[in-house]
Amino acid sequence: MHHFWNSIVLGNSLESYIIVAATILFVIALKRVIARLIARLIFRFIRRMGSGLDKSAFLDLVVGPIGTFLVVFVSMSSIEKLHFPAELNFDIYEVKAKTIFQAIGIVIIIASFIWLxxxxxxxxxxxxxxxxxxxxSPRDVQMIVFIRDFLKAVLGIIGVLMILHSAFGVDVSTVVGGLGLAGAAIALAAKESIENLIASFVIFFDKPFKAGDMLNVNNISGTVEKIGLRSTRIRTLQKTFVTVPNKQMVDSIVDNLTLRTQRKGELRLQLSLSTPAGQLDAFIAGVRKILIKDKVENSTVFLNDISGNAFLVNVDYFTAPIALDEFNAIKQQVNLDILRLMEEMGHSIAGASTTISVTGMTPGPAAQSNNG
Incomplete structure (x- = not known):
């Protein structure tokens, strides 16, 4: 029996294969339990930094990466204890298979660690x-999201450099130095991306708008959902999702509707020229009374012009920056009240009725036969 366990297969004993396989299967079977235990220990340390931390949210975020890193690390460490079979160490594009497998393992370990x-x-x-x-502090929330994305981008770059150095043996200092020589070419190729990155910093420090603000920009109206390193995401009034490069946001005229102090309602009336001056004056006074409402902060009603077709009456009023639905309800009520006032005073809109008369035409044969 002892001789059986010591049997050599592909350069390793059966006992070695079984120990490695059992170790890997053990970690895979218990990875979630072990990962949660490690996560709890990490959380116990983090909790000292502040109170009110959400333990469940922390576990949901880190248990998966810890489990993956644990399985990959233990698997690679266990497999390293085995001798790589000479029969399998063939060349692939002049690179030994053992070197390729080792590089793949290093890539997975570094990637899982960066993920964590x-x-x-x-x-x-x-x-x-x-x-x-x-x-x-909504602006602080916006800044936190920006810094989070920036740090994750930096971690991604560090991960790539670690993979190049550890898995492929690339001298990172040479790569960084080479960036100086190729800086002009890279800057030219990534000109737009760099401009958008700089524009994102301008947005965060100048603060023309923040996530949640409603904007008009480049014929786009909607609510800002996210400000990223490259672009700003806007949910339009039609519920579509628009991505605008940050450079365009900085270079364009941005109308921040959220920062307005009032909402404006307006109505343009064209009254018939047959309206007497006294009735016109009484009508304007009546409209002013209609606009004396709780939600209307100030208003202006006046005879703006006398054209060849009508008396032009301008009605402008302002409310507090209330919700759009509430403003539309006020606007509708004002319009209906003005219509009722016009009905009571017998006013009509200029050009509201048109009479078309057709003369000088001879009836066709069908009409003549019918008349006959």
Whole structure:
């Protein structure tokens, strides 16, 4: 029996294969339990940094990456204990198979580790965003999201450099130095991306708008849902999703509707020229009384012009920056009240009725036969 366990297959004993396989299967079977235990230990350390941290949110974010990193790390460490079979160490494009497998393992380990760090950044950002919301600081929430995305991008770049160095043996210092030589070419190729990145910093520090604001920009009207490193996402009034490069947002005229102090309603009336001056004056006074409402802060009603076809009466009124539905209800009520006033006073809109008369035409044969 002892001789059987020591049997050599592809350069390793059966006992070695079984130990490695059992270790990997054990970790896979218990990875979630072990990952949650490690996550709880990490959370216990993080909790000392502040109170009110959400343990369940932390576990949801990091248990998956910890489990993946654990399985990959233990699997690679266990497999490293085995001798790579000479029969399988063939060349692939002049590179040994063993080298390729080792590089793949290193890539997976580094990727899972960077993934874990990104999830930790997500959790820290989540905690800071909740704190900013509780303090009533929406602009701080916006800045936290921006910094979170920036840090994750930096971690991604670090991960790529680590993979190049550890898995492929590339001298990172040479790569960084080479960037200086190729800087002009890279800057030219990535000119638009760099401009958008700089524009994102301008938006965050100049603060012309924030997430949740309603804007008019480049014939687009909608609510800002997210400001990223490259672009701003806007949900339009038609419920479509528009992505606008940050450089365009900075270069364009942005009308921030959320920052307005009032909403404006307007009505342009064209009254018949047959309306006597006294009735016109009484009508304007009646409209002014209609606009004396709780929600209407100020208003203006006046005879703006006398054209060849009508008396032009302008009606302008302003409310507080209330919700659109509430404003539309007020607007409808004002319009209906003005219509009722016109009916009571017998006024009519100029050009409201048109009579078309056709003369000088001879009836056709069908009409003549009918008349006959």
């Amino acid at each position: 760090l990104m999830r930790l950044v997500d959790f820290i950002a989540l905690v800071l965003r909740r704190k900013a919301r509780s303090d009533g």
